[in-house]
Amino acid sequence: MANVAKYDRDSVVRKAMLLFWEKGFNATSTRDLQQAVDMRPGSIYAAFGSKEGLYSEALKCYSQEMGEILQQRVSEADSPLTGLENFIRNVIIERRNVVPSELCMLVRTLSEIDDTQPELMSQTKTLLRKVEDNFTRILDQAQEQGELAPGANTRMLGRHLQVQMIGMRTYLKASQNPQAVEELLQSIFAGIRAR
Amino acid sequence: MANVAKYDRDSVVRKAMLLFWEKGFNATSTRDLQQAVDMRPGSIYAAFGSKEGLYSEALKCYSQEMGEILQQRVSEADSPLTGLENFIRNVIIERRNVVPSELCMLVRTLSEIDDTQPELMSQTKTLLRKVEDNFTRILDQAQEQGELAPGANTRMLGRHLQVQMIGMRTYLKASQNPQAVEELLQSIFAGIRAR
DNA sequence: CTATATTTTGAGCGGATGTTCAAAATCAAG
């Protein structure tokens, strides 16, 4: 051993994630990244291999943070369904002004990546699938606790929630109308509880 | 008058629209466009001013085609609600393999455009708002014909439908599971009719 | 301190990008 890296890898990845989330993959140049993480190109490429490699780690970082927020909201809430509702409200509305984009970073990635980057594409699909799985798992808990009817299809309900979360985030970016989104959110969960 | 343009403007815009829809704004190079519409750069810039100008016309073309499909499906259907359902099914599922992308071109634009192109951004928002207005108008007709309860909030229902359509298109791109989307669609419209 | 292994630096490469513009081609009018 002779010299040791001076940067904190997690902090670098997180800064890159925030920039990628804000501007997207294509619109973020390697020079933008160099400035954001305060590293020279040689160091970045030694650490991450390529712009795509760094983006891949940024995606992981994004998903992990989202997963932690979900877990936290569910554990703080009175019930699984309320935890889910609070998570979605927190991500879309409450954190709106402290976050680089209204959109989901995974959806953004899905929008601009094509088959020339098959690894990023399949990673993104896998991470989105994990969100659906997490939603479904929490809905299973809701069902066990009698918050959902015994016959409810939690897998389909999880898909439905993911679809609506994706749609609401996009809608908020387009409409800049958080109140409308709050109404939609309440109506969605009122519908789920009513069954 | 001396010389007259040899290209058909509408056909050029449509070809550009299909390419932009497939690859997005940033990933579509002007050379890609030159090949797709079989025009040299000078002619393109004389006709459209810039890549952004051509994209703007492509957005209009996309929205007009979508609007025509909606109108056609509604006029063919037994009822407004069925027309809406058939439109969404047609756009997301049936036309899946004859169209350049599962995603809505407007949503794609929203994903990759930022404030450095404010005109494209506001145009996109306006066009999305018109979709919501169209949905709401058709839901009003459904209400007049007794297909919806008199107390139903058609504006919010229209928003809800747009949110879910955006979400389902994104979900289909990620999951490649049209059957799941069909189930979601049926469940959405069953819920609407039940109220 | 010296020797050695590792990291950091930044100038620069090859190529792609959006756009321009002078020259050539085209076609209606006279």
Added chain:
DNA sequence: CTTGATTTTGAACATCCGCTCAAAATATAG
């Protein structure tokens, strides 16, 4: 056919892109 306005052409420009690599800096081991 000649004239002249208009369109078409494509080479070329300035800039930016992702990325490389030899040289300099750094820190540990002996």
